[in-house]
Amino acid sequence: NWRKLSKAPGPTFAGCSDLWRAYQQCKGRLREKILDLHAQHGPIVRYGVKSISISDPEIIAIVYGSRAGFVTADSYKVLVGIQNGKEVPSLVSTADETRHGALRRSVANAFTPTAVLDYEKWIDATIEELLITVSKKKTFDLSSMTLWYTMDAAGRFAFGEPLGCLQVEGDVGDSIQLVRDRFNHWGWWSSLPQLEKLLYRNPISIRQSRTPSRMAAKALAKLKERTGESKDNTGYTDLLQRFLEASKDHPQLDTPGIIGMLMSTISGAGDTTASTVVAVIFNLMKNPESLKKLEDELLQANLPAIPEFAQVSKLPYLNAVVKEGMRLFTVSTWPMERLVPAGGVTIVGMFFPEGTTVGCLPLAVHHNSKVFGEDAHIYRPERWLTSDREQLRQMEAAHMGFSRGRRNCMGQNIAVLQMKKVIPALLMKFKLSLSDPEASLEADYSPAVAYLKPLYVTSQPKR
Numbered sequence: 001n002w003r004k005l006s007k008a009p010g011p012t013f014a015g016c017s018d019l020w021r022a023y024q025q026c027k028g029r030l031r032e033k034i035l036d037l038h039a040q041h042g043p044i045v046r047y048g049v050k051s052i053s054i055s056d057p058e059i060i061a062i063v064y065g066s067r068a069g070f071v072t073a074d075s076y077k078v079l080v081g082i083q084n085g086k087e088v089p090s091l092v093s094t095a096d097e098t099r100h101g102a103l104r105r106s107v108a109n110a111f112t113p114t115a116v117l118d119y120e121k122w123i124d125a126t127i128e129e130l131l132i133t134v135s136k137k138k139t140f141d142l143s144s145m146t147l148w149y150t151m152d153a154a155g156r157f158a159f160g161e162p163l164g165c166l167q168v169e170g171d172v173g174d175s176i177q178l179v180r181d182r183f184n185h186w187g188w189w190s191s192l193p194q195l196e197k198l199l200y201r202n203p204i205s206i207r208q209s210r211t212p213s214r215m216a217a218k219a220l221a222k223l224k225e226r227t228g229e230s231k232d233n234t235g236y237t238d239l240l241q242r243f244l245e246a247s248k249d250h251p252q253l254d255t256p257g258i259i260g261m262l263m264s265t266i267s268g269a270g271d272t273t274a275s276t277v278v279a280v281i282f283n284l285m286k287n288p289e290s291l292k293k294l295e296d297e298l299l300q301a302n303l304p305a306i307p308e309f310a311q312v313s314k315l316p317y318l319n320a321v322v323k324e325g326m327r328l329f330t331v332s333t334w335p336m337e338r339l340v341p342a343g344g345v346t347i348v349g350m351f352f353p354e355g356t357t358v359g360c361l362p363l364a365v366h367h368n369s370k371v372f373g374e375d376a377h378i379y380r381p382e383r384w385l386t387s388d389r390e391q392l393r394q395m396e397a398a399h400m401g402f403s404r405g406r407r408n409c410m411g412q413n414i415a416v417l418q419m420k421k422v423i424p425a426l427l428m429k430f431k432l433s434l435s436d437p438e439a440s441l442e443a444d445y446s447p448a449v450a451y452l453k454p455l456y457v458t459s460q461p462k463r
């Protein structure tokens with residue numbers, strides 16, 4: 001492997017042993033190292049024995065596009081859950097493309113742009129609670145507050161009940177912690193899946209009993225309420241209801257299937273949406289002229305305190321600040337890895353044999369100056385408004401915030417709906433400013449999904 005891939009530049013030790021990437025990931029530095037390697041060596045770099053990161057957008061159509069064959073790499077295996085002594089791959093962790101496709105199709109109707117409008121009332125109820133909670137504060141940690149909001153919203157649109165995080169201003173029943181435990185495990189062991197298997201999936205460990213999380217227990221109770229004898233399953237507009245309807249045609253959506261899918265959804269919705277919302281607001285606080293433009297746009301739109309999605313979905317400047325925020329802050333902490341299929345593949349002029357792990361780190365693609373311009377590294381939402389048609393097309397195609405292709409973010413319509421409602425709601429009601437004007441947006445990049453560190457803001461009511 002070392003010789004076959006030695007034409008791809010990278011640290012010598014990274015080409016000899018995956019301990020290098022494991023060490024960097026555990027320290028939360030792999031993402032930064034890969035960005036530095038791209039800045040030094042160009043679009044192809046090596047960060048592991050078989051692992052290649054490509055920052056040229058050409059990779060997107062080849063590896064993540066509809067062409068079959070590029071299955072998820074071994075780093076996803078460490079996410080496979082264990083239930084009753086058996087490995088049970090989830091939507092994200094299954095490498096079996098047929099199973100993945102069937103699972104996605106079974107619930108796809110619940111995530112369409114039209115379907116997600118049904119969940120808007122759940123988002124509204126949670127935004128209302130968020131605004132009340134924030135109005136009691138002068139200074140608060142925006143990172144935690146937003147995470148409590150996204151977790152409560154997820155509980156509501158998943159099974160019609162908040163987890164209760166905003167109410168207690170903290171984690172409830174370790175729901176957040178348990179999700180994070182899984183993302184930590186995924187991040188820390190992603191580079192050494194064989195060792196992870198030996199330690200956690202041996203005949204003794206695999207039999208250890210695992211109690212279901214409080215969140216899973218709550219979801220199960222809701223499911224039983226709606227399918228049990230006193231069957232009360234009318235009038236619900238949440239994912240659980242959609243999944244129950246879909247289960248009539250899709251046998252894989254049995255009780256564990258539905259609960260598994262709900263847990264995948266809630267896990268995927270919390271830290272991702274929270275850190276993106278905070279990143280967008282952080283950039284606005286750091287760039288007052290940009291904040292002013294957005295405030296003017298919101299004022300002109302004459303919106304209620306909690307705007308309807310239909311009123312904000314097409315606001316051009318809001319759209320631009322969300323896109324730009326997501327371009328400069330991405331949740332993935334290492335490349336989204338895929339295995340090169342039989343016959344190998346040539347990307348950006350270099351041939352990679354079967355079995356090589358190729359992938360792109362979204363942030364590295366987002367810094368590509370050929371696509372985003374010479375100022376790709378700076379915050380400039382206007383690039384989404386003033387670029388010519390062709391450049392805009394290229395920028396849209398290279399935006400990897402929600403990934404691309406068959407395994408792109410299934411909840412992106414929900415995420416966009418939430419972001420375009422909660423960001424205006426907060427900015428219209430409060431004047432938010434950084435408690436420390438010099439503060440930067442810091443995160444722990446060692447888990448699979450970046451977790452923001454506390455970001456203290458001062459808030460003053462506006463209306």
Ligand code: HEM
Nearest residue numbers: 091092265268269272273276402403407409410411414415
């Ligand atoms: C701004 C917020 C969000 C961002 C940036 C984001 C980002 C991503 C990314 C990059 C992936 C691909 C991961 C990979 O291939 O390794 C993904 C997958 C996924 N996301 Fe999101 N996500 C967000 C919000 C949500 C929400 C709100 C939900 C649920 C309602 C959700 C559910 C999922 C699911 C289920 C997958 C797995 C899809 C599959 O493997 O087929 N995400 N997300």
